Amino acid sequence: MHTTLISAAELARNAHDSQWVVLDCRHDLMNPAAGRAAYAGGHIPGARFAHIDTDLSGAKTGADGVFRGRHPLPERATLLATLRSWGISDGSQVVAYDAHGGMFAARLWWLLRWMGHDSVAVLDGGLPAWQAQGQPLETAEPAPASAGTLSERAALVQTVTVEDVLFNLSTQDRIVVDARAADRYRGENETIDPVGGHIPHARNRCFKDNLTADGTFKDAAQLRSEFAPLFATAAQAIMQCGSGVTACHNLLALEVAGMPGAVLYPGSWSEWCADPARPVATGN
Incomplete structure (x- = not known):
């Protein structure tokens, strides 16, 4: 498996x-x-x-x-x-x-x-x-699959809501880690993020930092050493990005590193910045 x-x-x-x-x-x-x-x-x-x-x-x-x-x-x-x-x-x-x-x-x-x-x-x-590896590609779509019988079981991962993240601004019990590129985190890419910036106190760890030059993941030891300065334990971390997609890359990297327990904020920046009442930080 x-x-x-x-x-x-x-x-x-x-x-x-x-x-x-x-x-x-x-x-x-x-x-x-x-x-x-x-x-x-x-x-x-x-x-x-x-x-x-x-x-x-x-x-x-x-x-x-x-x-x-x-x-x-x-x-x-x-x-x-x-x-x-x-x-x-x-x-x-x-x-x-x-x-x-x-x-x-x-x-x-x-x-x-x-x-x-x-x-x-x-x-x-x-x-x-x-x-x-010299492996083949094909252009034809496979025949329709026989319906699977996947069961719905208890989630193996956890999420937080925008209300949870907002409440955390006052307690700062958890560390928000933003997986976007640094220019988006700083609020300098209006093409993708019309409202630029990041959640106050969030730290930046671009998902690309999990990869080696050839596009494969760094080994577990290197990932552990790079994530370690961001939070004391992964269970303390909230992973977010622009819209809850690339944040999953950081969550995968943490699993590879043997550091499970971080949670996903699915709405991420796109949900957060949609309400002008929520605070925004810019720069590093």
């Missing part, structure tokens, strides 16, 4: 196992159609496509009319039906990949853990690592 990362070589050895489900999570925040187009142009044989916006996120506005962020969590029943439609059952080994160092695949990894399924891993190095 693979629960964090899997190498391209290991995936290739098991790619034809009927118990394995491979999902392509490629995406472009500025061009939502790009992931599907990239998938159609060539994907790992047998892989199915998982769209960040439509498959791995819920409605941006809640039943109360309040904006929940750009990529709020889907309803659990809806997500369960989607996962089953891909043929995922309790005994399935799921592998998620993208071509961006895992920044989108980590969202699927986290969501499956949120549903109580821990046999899920991110392809280390993504599609580039697969191709570097």
